[in-house]
Amino acid sequence: MQNIVRNCADLEIGLHRRDQHSYTIELRYSQPDSDTDIRLMRGSSVIVLFDREKLRSLLLDPQSYGQMLSDNLFADPGVKQAFAQAVSTSESLDLALRVRLFIGASAPELNNLRWETLRDPETGELLLTRERLLFSRYLGSMDWRPVRLQSQAQLRALVAIASPSNLADYSPGGQTLAPFDIEAELQRARGGLGDMPITELSTTGQVTLTAVASHLREGFDILYLVAHGALVQGEPYLWMEDASGQAAVLPGNDLVTRIRELPRAPRLVVLASCQSAGQGHDLAESRNEALVALGPRLAEAGVPAVLAMQGNVSIATLERFMPVFFHELQRDGLIDRAMAVARGTVRDTNDWWMPVLFMRLRSGRIWYVPGFGEDGDDFEKWPALIRNIQRGNCTPIIGQRMTETLLDPLGELARRWADVYRFPLAPHQREDLPQVAQFLAVSQDPQFPREELLEQLRRDILDRHQDDLPTNAAQMSLDELFAKLGAHYHERSPSYPYRALAEMPFKVYLTANLSNLLTEALVAVGKDPQVEICRWHNSLEDLPSIYETEPDYQPSVERPLVYHLFGNSQEPDSLVVTEDDYFDYLIGISINRDMIPIAVREALADTGLLFLGFKIDDWAFRVLFRSLMSQEGRGRRRRYAHVAAQITPEEGRILEPERARRYMEDYFQDSAIDIFWGSVEDFMRQLLLQWQSRAGTERRTRR
DSSP: OHHHHHSEEEEEEEEEEOSSSEEEEEEEEEOTTOSSOEEOSOSSOEEEEOOHHHHHHTTTOHHHHHHHHHHHHTOSHHHHHHHHHHHHHHHHTTOEEEEEEEEOTTOGGGGGSOGGGOBOTTTOSBSTTOTTEEEEEEOOOSOOOOBOOEEGGGOOEEEEEOOOTTGGGOOGGGOOOOOOOHHHHHHHHHHHHTTSOEEEEOSTTTOOHHHHHHHHTTTOSEEEEEOEEEEETTEEEEEEEOTTSOEEEEEHHHHHHHHHTSSSOOSEEEEOOOOOTTOOOOGGGOTTHHHHHHHHHHHHTTOSEEEEESSOOOHHHHHHHHHHHHHHHHHHOBHHHHHHHHHHHTTTSTTTTOEEEEEOOSSOBSEEOOBSSTTOOOOTTHHHHHHHHHTTOEEEEEOGGGGTTTSOOHHHHHHHHHHHTTOOSOGGGTTOHHHHHHHHHHHTOTTHHHHHHHHHHHHHHHHHOGGGSOTTGGGSOHHHHHHHHHHHHHHHOTTOHHHHHHHSOOSEEEEOOOSSHHHHHHHHTTOOOEEEEOOOSGGGTTSOOHHHHOTTOOOOSSSOEEEETTOOTTOGGGOOOSHHHHHHHHHHHHHOGGGSOHHHHHHHHHSEEEEEEEOTTSHHHHHHHHHHTTSSOHHHHTTSOEEEEEOOOOBTTBSSHHHHHHHHHHHHHTTTEEEEESOHHHHHHHHHHHHHHHHHHHHHHHO
16 A cells, blocks of 8 residues: 555645535646646636535435536536546556545535535446545645644544433434443444554543543544534534533534644544434434534644544444544555545445545645655664764764654744734744744844743743642743653653663764753763853853863763753853844854864764754754754765654645655755654664664674
């Protein structure tokens, strides 16, 4: 299946309201590695009419309904020919075809049509049960938060089953709500999610909206929600629970609002509700329409993918569909491919068309495989990298994203500032900390962004880690909080990145991180780190330096040098925060390269480099790469293996993640740097395995 990840053409079918009865349709087709869309239709916009009255009369006949819907969609010969051309071109190039149905904001009523029943316009066969035709309802979002993909091994699911004790008191649409078989629902969820870690909310009084939102704040990737729903005057309502286990009938928008307020929305929400014993089969008025209506709203709130049921799906179908869906999803992370396979599995049932996928992912992927290369391919240079570390010929360069497992990303902080201080520039710039900080430096004063940054980080630590900190944490300084937090993770996890780095025999550490976490980790393993700060502007010249007290100091494994490239929290004036700061920094070290200690310059010129916690489009990385990598020694650097741990490109921030990924690989290629795709934690786990394996091999060899 991995070839589908690389080889997938894209067809977007856009529908937009033209007037009260008609819509315009446009088709955009692109192929992998193509910079442009291919126009499949020439001339003016094509008009499409949907006979909704006739479609409504066919609700109980999905085959006839799908044929009618296809006849409407492909009524224009040009549209039919363009679709056939996209399919045949993709097949001739051995490409899967990702079909994204984009329903514009002007035509929300089209989401009520059952697009999953579409038939092939040429043959009349089922269209969306083919594994190489990946279909989703593609939705835009005003949520500018990028979709940060998670490593497959780190995925976690929250399963919530709301079955209030007084459901029999409610009869929306004339149907009395029946209680769920909670144990059976849990078994279905467990069977579907497989080995993925699951937290379950199913005890009476436990499945409140507040409890679900509170758990989601812990960072769950999948929300699997079983709940009754109903449409009331076109608005979806959910039957959740109150603290006593009675029904709490809530507008669906309450759930949407809670998810929108989360620091990180779940990557997938599954609204899994099925037909219960004794209920009717009035599909036209199905209670599940409320769950389908939530799909677009959840996508707009920032959820990358929503799987809902658009009909009163049977237990038998759900029991077959869900395990296949999650099994396929865990193979390659492509959610629309998993949908196609699972839908094909139940094509022999009457309700095969009921699962519907709403998605705002252009790539269709909700997790990545950490490693070197797209499929996590093994790294041939591990022996060289390990040997360089053992011999002291490797230098770690630590980025600002090294602490993202402990603190909110700096982009999230920038968005908060943008909201509070009414940042006036484009929405996609709201997560760019240097740009937002530059605005604050102008609208407030130049020192304000630095002080606000340190205070915000302090508040974040107190908010996110109150259970891991002592009772007097509120009286501690930021550096004290960093030290306590680092000590907690140092003791708890051998693969805690700072602990792993501190235990290895590095002589020089370069860091773009303002925290003292690295220094504290080195002290914790018995070393005596010497801290230096880059003096990138004149007012920093009087900072104390080890080279003044010990002019002959040479970094060693026991007394390593920790060099803060962009300042640290103990010296607020040293922090590089705004755009102007980065420009001044670049100018300063370009004019006076002697401001960088010779030990740092030698490490950059004559050791292997290990970039950890950077993104290629971050200001910090771009300035660092352009300034430090332009130092002398380019030829000597080619003698060593260099690695950059780089998280996979983010959906929502990067228009075409796969092409952006290839661009990054090309960008690094000239500098002989191999890219590890994954988080710092992913990389450190693999590095530790290689380190321990090498040490074991050497012990056996000495025997």
